[in-house]
Amino acid sequence: MTHYNFLIVGAGAAGCILARRLSELCPDASIGLVEAGPDGRVSPFIHSDLPSVFQTWSPTSNWQLRTCPQTGLKNRIVDITQGKVLGGGTSVNAMMYVHGDVSVVDEWHLRSGLNPNWSPSRYQKTFQSIESFHTNHVSPLRGNAGPLSIRETPHPSDSSRAFLNAIAERGYEIGDFNGTSQRNVGGLMQLNIDRDGNRCSTAQAFLHDPLPLNLSLELSTEVASLAMKGNCCEGVYTADGRHISADHTVLSAGAFLSPAIMMLSGIGDPDMLKDCDIKCQVPNPNVGLNLSDHMRAMVAYQSDQDPGTTDFLCEAALFTSSGYRDTPEPDIQINFSAGVDGFIPPEFLDGDAHQQTVIFVPVLARPSSRGSVSLLASTLKEGLRIDPGYLTDPVDIKTYAAAVEIVRELANTDALTPYCKKELCPGLLDVEDYLRTHAQTIWHPVGTCAMGATPDQSVVDPTFNVFGVDKLSVVDASVLPSLPSGNPQASIFAMASIAADVIQSATRS
Numbered sequence: 001m002t003h004y005n006f007l008i009v010g011a012g013a014a015g016c017i018l019a020r021r022l023s024e025l026c027p028d029a030s031i032g033l034v035e036a037g038p039d040g041r042v043s044p045f046i047h048s049d050l051p052s053v054f055q056t057w058s059p060t061s062n063w064q065l066r067t068c069p070q071t072g073l074k075n076r077i078v079d080i081t082q083g084k085v086l087g088g089g090t091s092v093n094a095m096m097y098v099h100g101d102v103s104v105v106d107e108w109h110l111r112s113g114l115n116p117n118w119s120p121s122r123y124q125k126t127f128q129s130i131e132s133f134h135t136n137h138v139s140p141l142r143g144n145a146g147p148l149s150i151r152e153t154p155h156p157s158d159s160s161r162a163f164l165n166a167i168a169e170r171g172y173e174i175g176d177f178n179g180t181s182q183r184n185v186g187g188l189m190q191l192n193i194d195r196d197g198n199r200c201s202t203a204q205a206f207l208h209d210p211l212p213l214n215l216s217l218e219l220s221t222e223v224a225s226l227a228m229k230g231n232c233c234e235g236v237y238t239a240d241g242r243h244i245s246a247d248h249t250v251l252s253a254g255a256f257l258s259p260a261i262m263m264l265s266g267i268g269d270p271d272m273l274k275d276c277d278i279k280c281q282v283p284n285p286n287v288g289l290n291l292s293d294h295m296r297a298m299v300a301y302q303s304d305q306d307p308g309t310t311d312f313l314c315e316a317a318l319f320t321s322s323g324y325r326d327t328p329e330p331d332i333q334i335n336f337s338a339g340v341d342g343f344i345p346p347e348f349l350d351g352d353a354h355q356q357t358v359i360f361v362p363v364l365a366r367p368s369s370r371g372s373v374s375l376l377a378s379t380l381k382e383g384l385r386i387d388p389g390y391l392t393d394p395v396d397i398k399t400y401a402a403a404v405e406i407v408r409e410l411a412n413t414d415a416l417t418p419y420c421k422k423e424l425c426p427g428l429l430d431v432e433d434y435l436r437t438h439a440q441t442i443w444h445p446v447g448t449c450a451m452g453a454t455p456d457q458s459v460v461d462p463t464f465n466v467f468g469v470d471k472l473s474v475v476d477a478s479v480l481p482s483l484p485s486g487n488p489q490a491s492i493f494a495m496a497s498i499a500a501d502v503i504q505s506a507t508r509s
């Protein structure tokens with residue numbers, strides 16, 4: 001039987017950072033990092049061009065999850081890509097790097113009972129320490145010596161430059177949305193890519209060769225359940241029946257699969273576990289609740305002049321507010337790029353699939369709708385039920401419709417008019433109807449093992465320990481109590497880096 005001092009399940013955005021940092025902080029400890037998928041430090045995962053990105057979504061490196069019928073989406077079922085590969089989401093994602101507004105970290109800090117691990121200043125310092133932002137604008141708030149290489153869109157298309165001019169024309173600020181303030185700020189998208197334009201996933205940035213001697217990587221190894229003895233976690237069982245034992249186990253399997261592994265191991269809602277014939281080891285009805293995800297819906301235009309070509313799914317973005325929420329952070333993100341062939345549904349293209357287009361993608365940055373991950377049976381394959389509850393909260397549909405109106409105002413500026421000759425979608429359709437029939441996930445699930453100061457609404461405490469379970473932590477997107485106001489990977493990177501310090505000092509004392 002293999003034994004590790006620290007065993008991390010899932011080598012994704014969080015798992016790779018946690019493993020690397022623990023190996024440095026605890027040189028005498030053995031660290032095992034177990035990943036269900038293959039190596040992510042090879043082609044196509046290291047390339048950032050669009051054909052390579054689409055290739056990473058193939059079944060061999062994608063969990064290919066699906067929601068149950070979504071009442072807010074006219075009972076549509078939504079396919080959800082999730083990386084099953086070293087680097088997890090960061091080996092298959094769109095590489096957009098967004099810190100999110102500090103006021104959201106403030107909210108998490110409050111929820112933690114003002115625990116210093118969740119303070120905005122700690123997050124700010126951690127962002128600085130993990131990133132190397134290569135830019136001409138000097139910013140004292142940004143890091144320039146960390147392992148993660150961040151660059152602005154290297155060759156923006158002409159239409160993306162026009163998008164920036166349109167932002168200025170509408171009175172928004174063009175600047176660093178990862179700087180002092182995010183609300184009403186737009187700019188070229190910041191991407192985790194290196195000097196040569198290659199993807200800088202957490203596998204590339206934190207697990208490049210040579211690996212530290214105390215860190216063992218087990219690829220293509222799927223964990224089936226935790227090895228529970230009463231309320232104590234003693235490692236895991238793999239799908240092929242091995243027991244890997246550990247002094248301390250950390251789940252970093254992502255917002256869908258970390259709660260699923262817990263429930264399959266008897267940690268969860270006692271009634272649901274009973275219905276699935278799973279023995280309840282530790283009751284906690286909050287496991288799997290509070291699921292929140294970002295959505296995307298396209299607003300596309302036929303262009304009168306050559307919009308240029310894009311190398312990325314998003315070249316530039318604006319963060320702003322609908323006015324429907326009384327909170328300081330933006331609740332709308334508007335991504336922009338020149339059109340990509342095959343992206344606009346054919347029914348909106350008047351029979352010409354190759355026409356010149358530009359694409360705005362408004363994203364509901366701070367959704368109020370919540371859903372859940374639960375089990376219907378005692379195996380992952382048959383049992384996983386994902387219900388994100390998309391657009392079930394009325395404020396979300398109002399916010400989304402406001403986002404479409406903001407897009408239309410931008411399209412109507414002098415700068416963008418030549419590129420926005422005719423609105424292809426939603427066009428003449430009713431906006432709410434269009435959103436409910438066409439909105440998709442933008443693959444940012446969080447919140448299903450939410451952190452909190454007390455167990456009544458949470459799964460882990462502010463030091464990442466699972467309430468009521470010994471020797472088990474969770475460190476991944478599932479721990480974030482809500483979505484940051486933007487793409488979540490940067491917040492997950494910072495959280496994982498902080499968690500390494502916290503877990504190291506807790507297990508030492």
Ligand SMILES: Cc1cc2nc3c(=O)[nH]c(=O)nc-3n(C[C@H](O)[C@H](O)[C@H](O)COP(=O)(O)OP(=O)(O)OC[C@H]3O[C@@H](n4cnc5c(N)ncnc54)[C@H](O)[C@@H]3O)c2cc1C
Nearest residue numbers: 010012013014036088089093094095096223476477487489
């Ligand atoms: C297509 C796509 C595009 C995205 N675009 C962006 C973007 O541009 N910007 C951004 O900020 N965010 C983006 N995201 C989201 C971002 O990648 C995720 O929020 C982030 O990766 C989540 O980190 P995590 O550590 O929680 O989980 P993941 O990164 O998903 O890692 C979980 C890991 O655990 C492994 N695992 C799961 N179950 C098991 C098991 N039973 N046994 C062993 N291993 C297991 C998985 O294979 C995976 O490698 C995107 C995501 C996707 C899928």
